[in-house]
Amino acid sequence: MTRTRRATAIIGIGQTDWSGDWRRVRAGEKPADSVGYAAQAFQDALRDSGIPKDDIDGLIVGPTTAYERMGEVLGLNVRWGGQADAVQSVLQAQMAIEAGYAKVIALVYGNDQRSAGTQYGGPSAMGGQSFLSYVYHSPWGMTSQGALYALTLRRYQHERGLSEADMGQVAVAQRAWASMNEAAIQRKQITIDDYLQSRYVCEPLHVFDYCLVNDGGVALIIADAEYAERMRPDPVYILGTGRSDLNTGATSLEPRLTDYYLPAQQQAGASSYEMAGIGPDDMDVMLAYDSFSVHVPLALEGYGYCEVGDVAKFLAEKGIGPGGALPVNTHGGHLSESYMQGWNHQLEAVRQLRGTAGDRQVPGAQTVHYTSDVAGKCMSVIYGR
């Protein structure tokens, strides 16, 4: 079965004031709870879309808020709904629209992880119930998510010949992009030396390799293409999607430590490239899920931007920062813009394709690739104008 390209499109984007709330939370305030941030972002997305709220007939909420409470707060009694993380929400919306279950779907996410003191390491590590590998090894003092990526990176560096300075390219490039992004929380540029001299959290990961932990919300409105084209001149189409999972040996970290998710990324990439009819050479912007910097080199290899084993050369010679051959995480990503668990990357895709990304706009961007690999689930989404 051939699936339709350009069947679904993003027509509305919204977010909260990440940097303002960052300062407020640091000053001891509690600007909102998770549902409150999600509601603010939804209002912003609805305004951006220009559509009447009554046209929304589907709702997907992020994993951090109760589904029915979210629907209650937003006043949405829909005919189709779901709850998922960022990339799975986009895929679910696409599937629901293509299958005819809904026409206009609101995706809303809010998270008060900073002000609520959510722990991503230690005895009550977030995700422990759903991702066993995060907590299974706690008797030996291994519970932080960052530590799992540190373990991955150490072996990956050994096998691929990636030095610490090579790795620093990711954090340095993303901070350079963030310096051109008024919404970003961390905008002060850093050098490779700053990176190398910064403290380790879990060695070999430096503090600059870690995502921020901040409060905020994101909302998207995804509609079928016919409706989208009727409502606005610049819909951002979903051109292709793909998914592939590696679950064998997940708890004992086999897929993280032996092939770095490579076969799953290659398969997810191939599905999405086939659906979109384009490949990595055609991408104007690449956005990679980056809870830790490690995701970026893995994705560059896994999704075919460079040969396996050539990532150090690619980072040094091609470059992923401003002026580089491949602009990657042009908003600053989770490392520098905001940690919205993959949701803020979708906003950036839309801005780059609308041509409204301001100082960091990649001129004439026509295609944006989003990749996500969280706990063995590799997903690829290609957006286009």
Next chain:
Amino acid sequence: MDIAPTPAPVPLVHDIPFWESVEQQDLKLQRCADCGQFRYPAGPICAQCNSEQVTWELVSGKGTILSWVVFHKTYLPAYPAPHTVIAVRLDEGPIIISNLEGPEPEGSWIDERVSLRYATMPDGVVLPRFELDRTAS
């Protein structure tokens, strides 16, 4: 003086024989009685052949370091920073996450041969750990 408790295992019902074997200092892993595949963590069926028949077998205790990290931040009172964790590929196949005791390798730890030993934590909990394998050539 307060003794920081060793973080308790996340209770999986199929792990009970594993932790009993640790306590007895005779580490056993679950093994498929049909295809012979070792599995860790233990589980209800064999992911390779779907068999439900299992045995519990002593392991050689020999393995190779796949990777290692050093925590520079303290997450658990029992493990103040700096704290080191290793991933070991047992000769039987599974990867086990643990700690290295005794002398540390110079430079990279990857591919160093290690052998099993048992550590008794300050609160009496027994943990399987590793030390550099001096019998390796």
